[in-house]
Amino acid sequence: MIKMKVCFVAAVDSTVKVFLVDHIKAISQFFSVDIAVNTPNKSFLKPFDVDVPVVQIGIKREISIFSDAKTVIELYALFRRKRYDIVHSVTPKAGLLSMIAGYLANVPVRIHIFTGQVWVTRKGLSRWFLKTLDRILVLCATHILVDSRSQRDFLIEQGIVSNKKSSVLADGSICGVDTDKFSPNVEARKRIRKEYGISESDVVFLYLGRLNRDKGLLDLAHSFNEVCSKYDNTHLVIVGPDEQGVGEEVESICASCKQKVHIAGYTDVPEQYFASADVFCLPSYREGFGVVIIQAASAGIPSIGTKIYGVVDTIEDGKTGLLYHPRDVDGLTSKMIEMIKRPDLRKMMGTNARIRASEKFSKGIATKALVDYYKSLLLAGN
Known part of the structure; x- marks a missing residue:
């Protein structure tokens, strides 16, 4: 049986290590998983006993029209070549660029998870500009996840996401917590x-x-x-x-x-x-x-x-x-x-x-919720 193909996109490898390791382990049992991230170290997940392909993509945190356009082209080419069923982005910059590229490449399921908004503490033109980028991201995505219910309510109130298009998995949290690791000691x-x-x-x-x-x-x-x-x-x-x-x-x-x-x-x-x-x-x-x-x-x-x-x-x-x-x-x-x-x-x-x-909020709850979410999307035909 051919596995459905998933590509996680993040700007830096630390995001993957902190938030996605357990998800990747669980999801790779049911899906073929790739990681697209800005790192020269394609073995950075080996210490976590995770063996999935890593594709280096030049995502930069700062805004640069030339660099960002180049990254969109890189991602578009990757998505067309690999023909992923799902592209899932984490962090704002990776989300914007991969959702645009995924839309252009006609990836069937394009998911971004919001984990907070930089523009909340900004004012004037800076706030408007950053909010506009989030709106573009949402327009290019097929599904939006939000890592807390109160944040989702705020984003709906601000006109960034709709009630229909956005979801919170379980009780929130992008990755949950390892209750064995984080325990009284x-x-x-x-x-x-x-x-x-x-x-x-x-x-x-x-x-x-x-x-x-x-x-x-x-x-x-x-x-x-x-x-x-x-x-x-x-x-x-x-x-x-x-x-x-x-x-x-x-x-x-x-x-x-x-x-x-x-x-x-x-x-x-x-x-x-x-x-x-x-x-x-x-x-x-x-x-x-x-x-x-x-x-x-x-x-x-x-x-x-x-x-x-x-x-x-x-x-x-x-x-x-x-x-x-x-x-x-x-x-x-x-x-x-x-x-x-x-x-x-x-x-x-x-x-x-x-x-x-x-x-x-245990990591097991968070990971199961994401796996079930993926399965439900594919069973429902997206």
Whole structure:
């Protein structure tokens, strides 16, 4: 029996490694899968025990008319040559270019998944232009997935997608969470805390993700500076690649308590940092789906997050964490202090969070939902 052919398209290999590995493993049991991505390393999936063809495509993150047109031509030629049944894109730039190319190549099923919108925090012409690109993407796609229900509602309200054309799989999330990997770990907790000189009785607030201003890190710095001045048993650990020199700004804001602020940089073992923390903080201004929140939840850690689409899907306010309005530094400070004062609340929320992550957002649930979605499209004749 000839397998249906699927091509996943992403701008960078890290997107594939973080979000698509489990999907590829499951889908390749039923479909013939290729990966189109901008990487010279065609063996980058070998360490994950994934053996599928990788096609290097020159997708660049920045906008360039000449480069982007060239990439569309490359993708068009690939799609025509391989005659895929499904093209599935992840991330905005890969989505726009592959949906245009897929439309021109007449690929039967063209799926893009929205994982957040850059234009949400933009204004004026920049916002209009980026929204227009998303509208073009949607016009060229046959099906749109959105990785959270609140984000889908927002996109419908903004006129980007229609109710009929868009879907959310299961309870949301592009890939779910590995509940075995992200779990309470006493040894990791002790090791990380010892590395940074943090005692077991201290309260550790954690941020893990890209360091940029849209993530609200400067708000977190101002709040922690206030918290630290009142509670000497607190620490702030920040983990992730610094894209905008934000780490230095955080250290400057927290100069009076700099010995309590630990900026760790990029890590290959995020699960160990979650295990070491007491509270996870995501003060973001925009999210598609707060995957780091469900990772924290799976590790038994409650979260403090903003009341924005994408985050409200991942935190049950008062049950698995606390929500506050974005950019409200005083509100964030108040929530942090509440977590410090009430270890019983942290424990209760952490327990609830792990149960919810396992029941609603495990990687098995997310992968099964995508496989079933593919099968339903093909059985229905698209």
